[in-house]
Structures are given as C-alpha cells and as structure tokens.
Amino acid sequence: MKTSIKILFIFFTLIVSNNTFSQKKERIKISGYVKDSLNKPIKDCVIFIDDVKQKKKTNKKGFYNLKLNKVPQKITFYSSNHGLTEINYPGKRIINVKFKKMGIKEETKYSKLFKVEKENKNRFRFNDIYSYLRGQVAGVRVLPDNTIIVRGVTSLKGSNQPLFVLNKLAITLEGLEYINPKDIKSVKVIKGSEATMWGVRGSAGVIMITTY
Template sequence: MKSDFLFKIIFFLCLSFSNFSFSQTEKEIFIIVKDDNNRPIEGAVILLDDIKQDKKTNYKGIFSIKTFSLPQKISAFSPYHGINIIKYNGKKFNRIIIKKKKDITPQLITKLKNKKFGIENAEQYRNIYHYLRGQVPGVQISRDNNIKIRGIGSVNGSTTPLFILNGVQIGKTTFENIIPTNVKHINILKGPETAIYGARGANGVIKITTY
C-alpha cells in the first residue's frame, strides 16, 4: 500500500517536472529583413514586443535569437528604409519586408529613433562635433574641438584630418556648419586607405555623406 502511494507521488513529481521543462524549452527564432527589391538590409534594428535587441541584422539581413519568452510581434527598423511590424505566428523562420518610403527624411528618422525605439546615440546633436563624439568611433575631439584620428600622430604640427563632403574636399569652416541630421554616414580613413589623397590625407580623412 505504501509502495503504491510512494509510486504515485514520484510519478506525479516526474510528470510535473516534465511539463515544467517542456514549458521552459528555449526556442530559436530567425528573422530575415529585406527591402522591396529583395535585397538584404544590414544593420536593421530588431524589436520583440517593442523591446530593442542588442544585436542587429548581419550583412545577409539575418537576425537570430534563442528565447524562452515568445513575442507577440516583431518589428524591424532601418534608418534608410523605414519600419515594418509583423505578428509572430510561432514559426522558426520569419521574413520582414521594409518598403522604402520616398518621403522619409532625416528629421523623421530622428523622430522615430527618439520617440519609438530609444536606439543608442539617437539624441539631437548640437553640432557636428557633438555628433562625432557620440556616433563615430576612432575619433578624438578636444574641448576646443581639435580633431585627431586615433592611431595617427601629428604631421607638420597639426592633427586636423582632411574633410571630404560628398566627394569634395572642404575646409574646417564648412565642416563646422554641417547639420548633424543631414548626415547619412561618416567614414574614417587612415593608413593605406588615404593613399589616393596623397600628402593631404597624412592626418587621416573624414568622409561625410549627406542626404
């Protein structure tokens, strides 16, 4: 009699533990983000139930995560394309197409970043120096706004890099008047990368592309 009772208790505990383990199983979710021309979107921000994830999509537009808590919806946001939201239906593989809006502007991008997603470095920058400090790695800026590209020493007593705006060399005054919300992206060049600019690029090159 005792043995039957003990067996039932053990059986019940095993069944409960099995159900608990099943409910706590991790599930892997794959998300691929593409534009309306079926091209992968690299660097898209993924949100699960409006919670921003640390990783972004890779160069193939793919994002993956293992999670115990399954989302109700998945959002994908790209500053250059826009946003799309889908309902999660339990599938392992999920596809999100972001159709680029013709009317998307830098101001709208900033608004989306600030109000919706809290993406890192989404604040309204006061000037281009503030933007560089917050957005661009590999650059050192002193309190009096002298710029030095890390890894490059002083050449001819100056650390000021060469500024290229949309393919054209500009001076520091023009550079200082660039509006941060007009910046599409910035590339920092140093070493062999600056060879095409000759001696002008001895202190490194900051290439700015605007909208």
C-alpha cells in the same frame, strides 16, 4: 496503502520534473532575411521583441537568427536608412521582412527620428558634460543639481531621467560623468513616440552621444 501513496508520489514527482525540464528546454527560434524595397539586404537592422531591444542585428546579408525564452507578441525591425516596420508574430520559424519604399512624408518622418546637433567647434571651452549639455544641446534641460531632463517628456514609469547612450551602448548616469566634452562629436535627442524603439527605458527620452 503506504506503498500506493509512495508510488503516486514518485509518479507525480516524475511528471513535475518532466514538465519543468520541457519548459527549460523549450526555446522559440526565429530567423530570416530583412530586405529593402529593391530586395537588397539591410545590414545592421536593429530588432525589438515586444519593445525589448535584442543584442543581435542583421548581418551583411540581412540575415538574423534569434533564440527566445517565450513566444513573442510583436517583432519590430528598425533601420536608420529605411525606417521602422512592425509585425505581429505569425507563429512561424522563418520570418522574412521586406521594407516598403518610403514616400516623401515618411522620409520626413524618419529624418526627424533623431534630432542631430551640429558639431560644436567650441566644445573645448566646457569643463564637464553637464555644462556641455546645458549650453549646447537644444531640448535638454540641466538643473542646478545636474539633473538632466528632456524637455516635453513625461515618463510612464515615474522617472524623468532619460536613457543615456554612448557610441550605441547604454550607460549609467555615473558613466556619463566620465565623458570629456572635448571628445564629443555629436549629440542626438530622441523623444516622444520615436523613443519607443528603446522600450520602457526610453520613455523619459534618449540622449545619444557620439565621440571621436
């Protein structure tokens, strides 16, 4: 009796181990080409998996290659020059994407994706990033305690702090304090549905800063 129980225990352990190994080993691979309406490759196209931005972008041939830990539901492709397109994951290994040609209405829509502030030639008179944002960036409210809020935005996650992006890289609030106003080339404010390209992190708005 004890021998039978021992054999069953070993058998059960092997099954669990094999299942665990298979789950760890299994990864979803997706690759393909992203092209515009003229069938030309789109370089540096940003890819989101279920609203989560991926580190990899398309190369100069428009090719991308992703390895995912789980099956995605939605794949989003974004290009600053061609707009945004979403597809439901079709369960295929190779997924090629072709952007449609944008009409006048769509061009207007995507041109408003980023609210670009003109270069501030008087930036040298600001002592810190907070005074710069307070005095020069429309759509941003800086409270007396230096709390920064994007006007007209209510976060779904309960936080009113926007996402800060410096030269295309997300930074913390602490990192924001090290930015010298004299080095700022431009500031862009994203909010509303347009900020969904940044996922949950952009639910309170996104402030993009570019330096020289």
